[in-house]
Amino acid sequence: MGADVTDLAGQCSDESGNCQQALEELERYLDGELPESDLSTIRSHLSACYPCADRASFEEQLRAIIRERCAERTPPDLHDAIRRRLDTMASTS
Amino acid sequence: MTTGAPGNVADTTDDVPEQVPVEPAREVDGTLLRTEMTDAERRLLFEEQVLPEVDRLFGAAMRYTRDPTEAQDVVQEAVAKAFSSFHQFQQGTNLRAWLYRILHTTYISMYRKKQRRPQEALQESIDDFSFYDEARTGDSAEYEVLEQITDEHVKAALAELPEAFRMAVYLADVEGFAYKEIAEIMDTPIGTVMSRLHRGRKALQKALREYAVGHGLIDDDAPGGQ
Numbered sequence: 425m426g427a428d429v430t431d432l433a434g435q436c437s438d439e440s441g442n443c444q445q446a447l448e449e450l451e452r453y454l455d456g457e458l459p460e461s462d463l464s465t466i467r468s469h470l471s472a473c474y475p476c477a478d479r480a481s482f483e484e485q486l487r488a489i490i491r492e493r494c495a496e497r498t499p500p501d502l503h504d505a506i507r508r509r510l511d512t513m514a515s516t517s
Numbered sequence: 518m519t520t521g522a523p524g525n526v527a528d529t530t531d532d533v534p535e536q537v538p539v540e541p542a543r544e545v546d547g548t549l550l551r552t553e554m555t556d557a558e559r560r561l562l563f564e565e566q567v568l569p570e571v572d573r574l575f576g577a578a579m580r581y582t583r584d585p586t587e588a589q590d591v592v593q594e595a596v597a598k599a600f601s602s603f604h605q606f607q608q609g610t611n612l613r614a615w616l617y618r619i620l621h622t623t624y625i626s627m628y629r630k631k632q633r634r635p636q637e638a639l640q641e642s643i644d645d646f647s648f649y650d651e652a653r654t655g656d657s658a659e660y661e662v663l664e665q666i667t668d669e670h671v672k673a674a675l676a677e678l679p680e681a682f683r684m685a686v687y688l689a690d691v692e693g694f695a696y697k698e699i700a701e702i703m704d705t706p707i708g709t710v711m712s713r714l715h716r717g718r719k720a721l722q723k724a725l726r727e728y729a730v731g732h733g734l735i736d737d738d739a740p741g742g743q
Contacts (some may be wrong), residue, residue: 451715455714490673490691493667503571513597
C-alpha cells in the first residue's frame with residue numbers, strides 16, 4: 425500500500441489509531457478473504473472510524489458498479505450453435 | 518439423489534432417468550470414469566449443469582478477447598472441451614471454477630499464441646493511486662461520481678488493462694471467485710493473484726478517474742492524478 429495509508433492515519437476519528445492496519449487489510453476484507461480471527465478487529469475499527477468506513481463503502485460501491493456495468497448480451501444463436509456442436513460430437517464419437 | 522450400486526462415486530440429479538448400474542466406476546488415466554451413465558444421460562446432465570453458465574462464460578470471453586466473434590468462438594470451443602472431459606468432472610466439486618479454467622486455457626491456446634507479446638506490466642506509481650481520495654475533491658459527492666460511470670467506460674477501462682490484470686480483476690470483481698479459485702483458473706500462485714488484483718484494481722480506478730475528469734465529474738487538479 426502507498427503513502428496514502430500513512431497520511432490517512434491522521435484523519436482517523438478512532439483514537440485507537442488502527443487505520444493503517446485496517447486499510448492494509450481492507451482489500452482482503454472486502455474480498456471475503458480475511459481469516460476469521462482478524463474479522464472482529466477490522467469490523468470494530470470500521471464501526472468507530474468514519475474515514476475508513478467511508479473509504480470501505482466507496483470501494484464496495486465501486487465493485488458493485490463494475491460488476492453491474494460489465495453485463496453482456498449473449499448473441500441469440502450461441503446456445504443453438506453450442507447444441508449443434510454437441511450433436512456433432514455425439515454423432516462422431 | 519444418489520442412485521447406483523455401492524462403490525459408485527458419482528451422484529446423479531433428480532431429473533436423470535432411472536438407470537441400471539453397469540459396474541462401479543473404473544479408473545482410467547487416474548480419473549474415475551462415470552461408467553454408470555449412458556451417453557444420452559451424460560449429455561442431459563451436461564446440458565442441465567453447463568448450459569445455464571453459457572451467458573456468463575460469454576461475458577468472461579468478451580473481457581478476455583474484447584471481440585464478440587472471438588468470444589463466441591472461445592465459448593463454443595470451451596464448452597466442447599468441457600463436454601469431452603465431463604466424465605472427469607467430479608460431481609459436487611466446483612463446476613464454475615472447472616468451467617472457467619477450461620475457458621481460460623481455451624482462450625490462451627486459441628488467441629494468445631497468435632498475438633504473443635511480453636507480459637505487460639503496470640507502472641510502479643499505480644500503487645499510490647486512490648480513486649476515493651480523488652473523487653472526494655470534486656464538486657459532486659464521490660458516490661455521484663460512481664453512479665455516472667457508464668457500461669461503455671467500465672468495459673473500455675477493463676480492456677485497457679494488461680491481460681493478466683484484466684482477467685484477475687474480472688474473475689474477482691465480476692464473477693466473485695475467491696483468490697484460491699482464481700489461482701486455479703489462471704494457474705498462478707495465490708500471492709500473484711493478490712498482487713495482480715491489487716494493482717489491476719488501482720489501474721482500473723485510474724482509468725475510471727480519467728473518464729470522470731474527462732466528463733467534468735471531478736477536478737483535473739486532484740492530487741495524484743498526473
